[in-house]
Amino acid sequence: MLPPKMANALRNMVSPETRDTVRRLFVQDGRRHWKGYALSFVFMAFMAGTTSGLAYLMGTVINRIFVEQSTSAIWILSGAVVALSVTKGFAAYGQAVTLAKVGNRIVADNQKRVLDRLLTQDVTFFSGSHTAEIMMRFNTGAQAARNVLNLIITSLGRDLLSVIGLTAVMIIQDPFMALIGFIVMPIAVGGVRSLIRKVQKIFSREFHSAIQIMTESIDAFQGIRTIKSFTLEDSQRAKIYGRIDKMEKASNRMMRAQSQSGPLMEALGGVAIGLVVMYAGWSVLHGGRTPGEFFSVITALLLCYEPAKRLARLNIDLTTHLLGARMLFEILDRPATEADAPGTPELVVRGGAVAFDEVVFSYRESEPVLRGLSFIAEPGQTTALVGPSGGGKSTVMNLLERFYDVESGVITIDGQRIDTVTRRSLRQAIGFVSQDVFLFTGTVRENIAAGLPGATEEQIIAAARSAHAHDFIMGFEGGYDSRVGERGTQLSGGQRQRIAIARAFLKDAPILLLDEATAALDSESEAEVQKALQSLQTNRTTLVIAHRLQTVINADKICVIEKGRVVESGRHEELVAKRGRYFTFHQLQFAGQQERLSA
Numbered sequence: 001m002l003p004p005k006m007a008n009a010l011r012n013m014v015s016p017e018t019r020d021t022v023r024r025l026f027v028q029d030g031r032r033h034w035k036g037y038a039l040s041f042v043f044m045a046f047m048a049g050t051t052s053g054l055a056y057l058m059g060t061v062i063n064r065i066f067v068e069q070s071t072s073a074i075w076i077l078s079g080a081v082v083a084l085s086v087t088k089g090f091a092a093y094g095q096a097v098t099l100a101k102v103g104n105r106i107v108a109d110n111q112k113r114v115l116d117r118l119l120t121q122d123v124t125f126f127s128g129s130h131t132a133e134i135m136m137r138f139n140t141g142a143q144a145a146r147n148v149l150n151l152i153i154t155s156l157g158r159d160l161l162s163v164i165g166l167t168a169v170m171i172i173q174d175p176f177m178a179l180i181g182f183i184v185m186p187i188a189v190g191g192v193r194s195l196i197r198k199v200q201k202i203f204s205r206e207f208h209s210a211i212q213i214m215t216e217s218i219d220a221f222q223g224i225r226t227i228k229s230f231t232l233e234d235s236q237r238a239k240i241y242g243r244i245d246k247m248e249k250a251s252n253r254m255m256r257a258q259s260q261s262g263p264l265m266e267a268l269g270g271v272a273i274g275l276v277v278m279y280a281g282w283s284v285l286h287g288g289r290t291p292g293e294f295f296s297v298i299t300a301l302l303l304c305y306e307p308a309k310r311l312a313r314l315n316i317d318l319t320t321h322l323l324g325a326r327m328l329f330e331i332l333d334r335p336a337t338e339a340d341a342p343g344t345p346e347l348v349v350r351g352g353a354v355a356f357d358e359v360v361f362s363y364r365e366s367e368p369v370l371r372g373l374s375f376i377a378e379p380g381q382t383t384a385l386v387g388p389s390g391g392g393k394s395t396v397m398n399l400l401e402r403f404y405d406v407e408s409g410v411i412t413i414d415g416q417r418i419d420t421v422t423r424r425s426l427r428q429a430i431g432f433v434s435q436d437v438f439l440f441t442g443t444v445r446e447n448i449a450a451g452l453p454g455a456t457e458e459q460i461i462a463a464a465r466s467a468h469a470h471d472f473i474m475g476f477e478g479g480y481d482s483r484v485g486e487r488g489t490q491l492s493g494g495q496r497q498r499i500a501i502a503r504a505f506l507k508d509a510p511i512l513l514l515d516e517a518t519a520a521l522d523s524e525s526e527a528e529v530q531k532a533l534q535s536l537q538t539n540r541t542t543l544v545i546a547h548r549l550q551t552v553i554n555a556d557k558i559c560v561i562e563k564g565r566v567v568e569s570g571r572h573e574e575l576v577a578k579r580g581r582y583f584t585f586h587q588l589q590f591a592g593q594q595e596r597l598s599a
């Protein structure tokens with residue numbers, strides 16, 4: 001038993017926060033892999049045993065071969081040394097492989113956990129955090145969990161057992177010499193404590209610098225067209241260079257702080273070895289000790305040095321990984337903002353009537369975007385949303401898909417409040433084609449099939465035909481296997497839209513949301529897209545943010561949205577005859593289009 005004062009001092013070296021993090025890691029990951037850890041512990045025990053055996057054998061080698069000059073001992077002892085070394089080699093290999101396997105599984109498990117947790121977050125989370133930060137947490141956190149556990153296990157297994165074994169050798173050979181080592185060790189362990197806080201502070205700064213570098217680089221690469229056309233390369237370079245330089249300085253500071261324990265340990269280790277050499281040399285020459293005992297103790301002490309050093313540094317080395325593990329927990333502890341309560345019923349769509357009733361909503365507190373918005377979209381009909389920019393048209397679509405929840409008011413589909421049915425069934429009932437089409441990195445086929453996972457080849461081709469996309473797809477060398485790069489850059493705007501329309505055909509949802517393209521497509525492409533959209537709208541309740549005159553004129557109903565309210569609704573002719581808000585808006589926005597059409 002340690003004296004209470006010493007036990008307290010040892011306990012204080014580990015902060016409650018560290019204890020909690022380590023405990024949680026052991027419960028979450030360590031416990032499930034206890035068999036792997038137990039096996040690696042066995043290998044480590046072999047390593048410690050063989051290391052201690054080699055130190056012990058050193059004494060016998062010196063005494064039998066050099067003092068007693070026994071020839072037979074040469075063979076036996078050299079054979080024993082080889083046997084011990086080979087065993088140690090296999091044990092080292094075994095523990096490395098076992099630990100790596102467990103460690104890789106822990107990383108994979110945590111990455112899956114983080115991914116699951118991220119997928120349950122609503123869009124507010126993603127719009128509020130940069131992809132770079134999420135990715136850094138995703139990777140650093142998962143790796144940190146493994147590193148903490150592996151570091152503790154190897155310290156306790158390989159290093160602590162080696163120190164114990166080697167100390168036993170010293171005690172067997174000469175207890176007094178062992179005592180010298182015992183006295184020096186705790187001093188060395190205590191000496192590194194003050195460094196930990198420093199390392200923690202620098203690491204947080206280093207981590208944030210790394211996030212900034214990634215954030216700004218990703219922004220630069222994604223916005224490369226804007227950067228090039230505004231010739232912003234130099235300013236971007238200067239900005240990112242600045243971050244990189246800052247990071248370099250932080251890394252140097254970190255290295256210095258982490259290595260500060262080095263000289264201290266070297267000095268203390270040297271003192272211990274010096275004292276032992278003095279005492280052991282004296283006792284061999286004057287105290288009747290054999291040179292074998294002397295060499296055995298010195299060997300044990302020298303072999304003890306590295307593991308003891310690692311044990312002393314354990315707290316420092318753990319520091320950065322623990323911070324990483326806390327980042328992991330920050331994500332894992334986020335409540336699932338998109339989880340449906342158990343037993344939530346599914347949406348049952350009959351005709352697909354959509355109704356907004358006095359809906360109030362704001363993205364940010366006290367900045368209302370929708371202020372009591374009401375309208376009804378009749379089943380199977382097309383309802384056009386028009387109005388000035390920023391009026392809330394896209395917000396209507398965001399709320400219908402339940403990316404956000406309303407503050408007050410009610411949204412229903414066929415009389416069922418959308419907040420009382422599962423999000424999955426709601427979203428499955430809605431198809432969406434926006435002007436900013438997102439294409440996954442993959443083939444054309446995969447991108448269309450996203451509308452109906454598991455769709456057959458015939459279904460995919462039929463959808464592409466309906467979307468007027470089949471011919472241009474077949475014009476590609478790879479056909480449906482052609483790869484569309486990141487963000488689908490090899491395709492034209494009209495082609496991308498038709499892929500999105502094919503996706504929507506395949507999904508075959510009863511309700512359709514369209515955000516019409518404002519960017520001018522060439523007239524042939526536009527005609528194709530229009531034909532595709534028209535057939536997509538047939539027999540579906542369609543809500544369309546209308547930018548084109550044709551859509552507005554043909555719509556079954558037009559809702560004029562201004563400052564978060566529907567200020568007028570009706571058919572085109574009715575609203576024109578009324579000479580109200582729509583008429584003014586129509587004059588302003590569509591007069592030019594009409595002129596172009598009639599020209």
Ligand SMILES: Nc1ncnc2c1ncn2[C@@H]1O[C@H](COP(=O)(O)OP(=O)(O)OP(=O)(O)O)[C@@H](O)[C@H]1O
Pocket residue numbers: 127363364369388389390391392393394395396
């Ligand atoms: N994710 C968001 N976070 C905060 N505010 C938002 C967000 N999305 C939109 N807004 C704000 O909500 C208001 C309505 O935006 P919305 O996109 O619904 O308008 P809109 O009528 O579709 O405009 P446009 O015709 O220009 O697309 C705007 O003032 C906008 O700044």
